[in-house]
Amino acid sequence: MKISFLIHNAYGIGGTITTTFNLAGALAERHEVEIVSALRHRESPNLRPDPRIRLRPLVDLREEKEHPLHLRPATVYPESEYRYGQYSELTDQRIAEYLRTTDADVVVGTRPGLNVHLALQAPARTVRVAQEHLTLDNHHPRLRRVLRRVYPRLDALTTVTHADAAAYRRKMRLPGVRVEALPNSVPDPSLPPADGNAPVVVAAGRLVQVKRYDLLIEAFAAVAAERPDWQLRIYGKGEEHDRLRRLIDELGLYDNVFLMGAAIPMEAEWVKGSIAAATSNFEPFGMTIVEAMRLGLPVVSTDCPHGPAEIIADGEDGRLVPVGDRDALSAALLALVRDDDKRRRMGRTALENSRRYGPGPVVAQAEELFAGLVAARSAGRPASPPGGASRLLVSRGYAAKDAVHTALGTVMRSVRSGRKEER
Structure with a gap:
């Protein structure tokens, strides 16, 4: 399965960057993974992605900061989103082109403004997953109105807590959109744990x-x-x-x-x-x-x-x-x-x-989610909550991985076979 993450600026420092790199790196063990950075401001990222991951920027600010289109305001990226001032007609065009031409099975957006692009511009063949790294209540009311209008076009929405997932289900009308809590993962430590003696x-x-x-x-x-x-x-x-x-x-x-x-x-x-x-x-x-x-x-x-x-x-x-x-x-x-x-x-x-926040349990849940969405898209079914499958995966953690991998292989063989017939 090919999975593409669309992120604001992979070359900076921040929690969303860290968690995206963590999840992408764990998924890269079994899948083709890329990280697409809307912006780039330096030669190398502060955090080094797994070498198996392709990292590519859409707008390089070192060379294109004064591009005529970058001096014009964005019209797709929502004005009520916190990062709006960093986006432009140039980013609108580059993001749209990326989404139009992607061959990814799943595209994952990582902030509301990018999720709006994803909902409006991703092709029908692509599974569209929006991640929420803040919370619904944290967003400006004008942005919530935009999200309420466009998010029904998504296949899934993930939040980092169950409380926020419940808020989205309660306050937003998202028929057919699978809303789940997918916590952030932290890689297995490379150092022995603290002994509790240091003051x-x-x-x-x-x-x-x-x-x-x-x-x-x-x-x-x-x-x-x-x-x-x-x-x-x-x-x-x-x-x-x-x-x-x-x-x-x-x-x-x-x-x-x-x-x-x-x-x-x-x-x-x-x-x-x-x-x-x-x-x-x-x-x-x-x-x-x-x-x-x-x-x-x-x-x-x-x-x-x-x-x-x-x-x-x-x-x-x-x-x-x-x-x-x-x-x-x-x-x-x-x-x-x-x-x-x-x-x-x-x-x-x-x-x-x-x-439970290690790569194994979290990646098992992500794979279960993506596999189910790809299967639903291949069969022409709308995505819908499967009634607790993800909770089962969270509780079983690593034990669930083998079952998920077996199901995932079956799904992807079916999808690839269908694509060959389409050609």
């Missing part, structure tokens, strides 16, 4: 207001006061850096709290800690939560919409605290700092529970 709390992500690193620093002040040997290391870069630096100085935490800058990959930094922290007001999924757990760290997180509560089992592999509650955050951190046995036990549980 270090680790956080990672963009230094932006929604991540609430100010709250984390303030909460950590209580930890440093009681256990001055403990450190908080915050990895990432962003607009909040200077304000956070001033806060650290104002609280006298310059010997305990450190802004470490960006680290790619983060594996080697997670294992230097014993506890991970996530303090966002809003988190569509929580990629860093899974990354930390996959390396044996319990995670103290705010219970924000939507991801953390679907990842963390409160009291077993981490702690969930109310959004914005500094005192509750301090108490949760201190409980793990004070109790070595609990911290190590929860770390071992986090390692075990997070296996």
